[in-house]
Amino acid sequence: MTRSDRTGLKRDLGLFEVTLSGVGIILGAGIYALIGKAAELAGNSVWIAFALAALIAVFTGLSYAELSSIFPRASAEYEYTNRAFGKRLAFVIGWLIIFSGVIGASTVALGFGGYFEALTGASALPSAVLLILALSIILLWGIKISAWFAIVFTLIETVGLLIVICIGVPHLGSVDYLDMPNGLRGVFEAAALIFFAYMGFEEMVKLSEETRDPERNMPLALMAALAITILLYILVALSVVSVVPPEVLAASAAPFAEVAAEALGPEAFVVVSAIALFATANTVLLMLLAASRIAYGMAESASLPTVLGRVHPGRRTPMVAIVAVMLLSIAFLFSGDIAFVASANDFILFATFVVINASLITLRRKEPELPRPFRVPFAFGWVPVLPVLGILTCLFLIVHLDGAAILLGLGIAVVGGLIVLVRWQRSG
Template structure:
């Protein structure tokens, strides 16, 4: 309960649950959905794109780890930005992060639909809508059952990636891994797109108010989850192009299933497709979870409408925020274009990462004596180096995204800016 007697979120998660939840949301976020599209841009050199995206994830992921150790709040990015730059920019960042989760859930729900269609022939859109509804019901039920769903799904999807790596082992060295049909522009474009596959580390911090000892467990879980997924991704990227030509991967709605079928026969197609269903469902679950938590956290801080802060008295879940996030995700599903929606989401993420890294740098100067249970390594004087690299690389990749997706992401940010101005004026600010 809060000080005023209202129900609050329940601290039920430990290091194990948060780490596996983090691995689960990162692994399913794009590797099953977008590796074919990325291979079409980068060719056999797609592993380089994964490596570049990993660097950016590390630069910014460490900033999240430090900030979450200082401010362990469900409102996460909103809280970090507010502490550094004030309410207006914080609102815009929080707004963008909410939509990042909403759009991300829609993107991966479409990927789920692609694999489900490959197995059953049923509609991609219909499958995606049903998935969003079913997983929202799980979230409404409680954080503990949501976490255990995520853990089981994570184990299944990790097994799928290990299977793909195993399938690729006998074929290693069979292709030119530096073949890049689109040149370096293709490599950078694929890195900008495939960064969606690393999306998830920033979602982990939204679990701070439902985690025991969050100052320690959230940063540690974030670092372990990110390191684990980078290793798996690099191995998978090399394996898939060793088995199936990059042209065939680019043309497939179920690229991993194509790899399995090519190496092991039609039966393997079914197995990998079934595993991909678990992987994509897991990511949708955790993105809906994260988006609803930051919406709840911002409402609790009076930065969003009060009704989003309502917590179910029995289930102890932010039920209104969950329902709103679900409905908005369903709306984005109807775009039907996975690569476009993912690119719009990446623009939102990269823009947010610029602000988050800048927040860490500013707070190092503004509040240097504040205890930091986790601190980003490497600095020149007071200036931390890795957050600076996070800003530069995020801006660089923005310029390699689809123009239409950038316009959509910019429109979402602009709407957030307008709301920030309106809400601040209502609150009596100039």
């Protein structure tokens, strides 16, 4: 009997569903909302910022691919870190990942509310609350219907990106794509910020226990989803600066809609804004899904209250974890603007990725006999080169993040550390 059978989660997802779910997680609010701010920092060279962020995502994505092939568990980062470094650090990493999903979902839900307000006049905050409630009901209904909602939303938001690319193609070559108004530092700062747009590839592995043949399908889906989104992002970045100057993109609350309106008229603004609703809703759905799965996995490992591990007897979904994540996300709807919280999320992700890459390196040395259906290429002896580069590049981008956002991320980590300290002191 497999672990999935024992825990009650249903293996309903194949390579196609996991790949498109992964594309849906990665695409979304980041590219729709942050490209204006990134263009302000990097100018016409914003595509270089996307390429740098993509390179860092690939380094760490390969580590996730190997680790997920060894440990196909819903608790993902917690499982990897626990095996390499023990439960204390594993708890802090799991804690950070849960809050990354929770805060990200709340912020993107507010982005949805903003677009909805612009189109209908309805207040943003109630719309954001209703979105989180509605998407949580979908998650409670079952993983299969959640995945198909994500696939439909992904197709719609991908159409939005393709529209922007098609608008930009006739204008390609009209500007200097190496123009850097703030020099290389501006490009690095843009890469650190825009990494939020790649957030999601690490969340795919939370679906391992609901994926058929996860040792094979999860690494393939992860690499395929990254390749698709990297190509789309770089094409979009080249397109938008070819149509609208970076300073205009930076001043707009809806930069893609601004591009559409400039090229096609005000009706296109409405169409692209409507597509943005699907993009932001999709991101919220998949962030809620990922955060609830790691909370469930940690409860299964007795690192969080076991009540979070309860599965609905009929739907076989982690109902208590879903409700808990929903309530936390609603509470965090009063967070700061999307750029600030994106930076806080990036700090949490970079810190986590340092530990994940270190976990892979440690396990290569500590447990070389483990079966590895997927193995990160290139190594000197037992030291894999790409995870080392992943650690160094993550540390490099951390220093280019907003200082206040770093403090918020550190604060969340400190709370997790204090919980560890209290728990382990009580247990002797």
